[in-house]
Amino acid sequence: MKRSLRIVIADDEADIRQGFRRLLCKLGCEVVGEAENGGDLIALCAAELPDLVITDVRMPEMSGIEAAKVIAKAIAIPVIVVSSYERPDDEDCAFIADFLLKPICITELRAAINTACDGAF
């Protein structure tokens, strides 16, 4: 395998963050930061410059999509959105690499990462 992917994850539920962290580790990725809202996610990305962002949509202070929009303007980091809501129709989501509806299984997650990071696995 190539160098471990450095991933930042954002979700306001600690259980989900922990689950994704452990799962991503099993997939051979490195979770370099966890955020529980959009603001923290932007800061983490600026500090860590990860290879990939996996974020929830609805979080306190700033949504995952708003955060992804800000990040996309500054740095070219692919963003996978994992949401418990359907993909919004009216949102311009060109800066989002993939939009997955919860619950997602490891197979779907692996496929999405592979697509977003151009054959990471």
Added chain:
Amino acid sequence: MMNERDLLESDLRGQTRVLKRLAQGASLDEVLHTLVEVAEESRPDMIGSVMLMEAESGTLRLAASRRLPDFYCTAVDRRIPGPRCGSCGTAAFTGKRVVVEDIATDPLWHGFRDIPEQALLRACWSEPIIASTGEVLGTFAMYYSVPRSPCASELEFVSSIASLAALAIERVRYQSDVERERAVLKTIVNGIPDALLMTGLDRNITHFSRGACRMFQYDADEVLGKSTSILYADRSDFERMAEERFHIAADERFEATEVRWRRKSGATFVGEMVGKVIRDERDQPLGFLALIRDITDRKRAEACLAESRDKLVQAERLAAMGKMVSAIAHESRNALQRIQVGIDVLEYDIEPDSEAREDLNRIRRAKNDLQHMHDELRSFAGPIQLDKSTASVAEVWRQAWTNLHVLHQGRDVQLIEAIDDADLVCELDVFRIEQVFRNLFENSLAACADPVRITIACSNRNDGEQRMLCVSVRDNGPGLPEELRARVFEAFYTTKAKGTGLGMAIAERFITAHRGTIEISDHPDGAEFLMTLPQ
């Protein structure tokens, strides 16, 4: 000159002639002329006349006379009765006999003596014609060309002639009242759209109205004399009505009874009936009367109303369910995600073929079931926004079939396509139409024993300007039982031991959202669903 006895006999013969004319149904005019005729034949030196009171104008009208000159008739016609108004006018006013022995000197004729004088009339006795109610109907007058007074037999004669006239007038008036009433009744009976039937006490038909002919499709001749039992769809209703309505001691009842009736064609309908016993003046039962109203349209309207009400309730229930599903969607998906992540992580740590792995698989299946139910509820109650694209329906059902691979793996199943040269391209939401096929295939696979043959046939047709693709999905299973056929698209109705009962309700919802239709066909073998989709 006749003697007393001859005169009496002549009077009696005359009266018999009058009564005979009356019995023959002669008009009042004819009867009164006969009356004057027999009076004048009996007393040849007498000139008779009858005047009638006209209620509307309050005047006396000359009704019958044979020998009074025309100018005299014209002069006395339309006189208003008064206390001193000649013989007839005074008799009509007072209601008492007036005997004027000499018109030339009698004060009752003061002011208009010249006319009788011109007609050479000198004496005039007038008898009021009085009805049984006491009402003055008119007068009978006897004129003579010389002054004279009546003897006792003449007074008796004038009195009996007036009585006979009263009888004739009342009888004719009664007859004409009866005829008018009969005409009104006939108009009502023939005019009403309901069926009106009369029967004897044996319940054999004696009258069958035009409405009845229209309603039951019989000509009256075909049913007269026959039992009403031929009109009842169920013999038990005929017997029940005998107990409830059509017996001589039945109470007066006005409430309608619903009965199923049978037309000549054999078709049945629901009619509301009011029935009662017909009785004569002495309260003796003569037969039965029934008024029947066809309430098919009303029943249909009530059914439509009930259906609309049900749909409204269903729509409200759906809206409430939609809100509920939306409200819990976020939290339930997050919960499912926590389970999913846990399963995926544990799968790395737990040995394959271990008991713990089996436990984990059970948790995974439970989570999948929960997710499936959640997705079905969302599909059924959540908002639908179609994401349409141009696609071949065959590609869609093939994808649905492929996705069900696990269900038909190891079984003898075959999907047969009978497309011919049908154009299969539609504008549709691939994901949702795929779910429709998935639900249909799942049902067939669950219902059919091997070998399972599911046949899809397609054709195109034009509905007005709209081109439609018709798709039939038929299996070789046991078919749909009658109870299920009526409720197959009803939400939460299922014959399976497991399942939400939403599969076909969702299919109908998705097809309807595409402005298409889905229904069960009447195919005798297997289950067949027919769909249309606009192209």
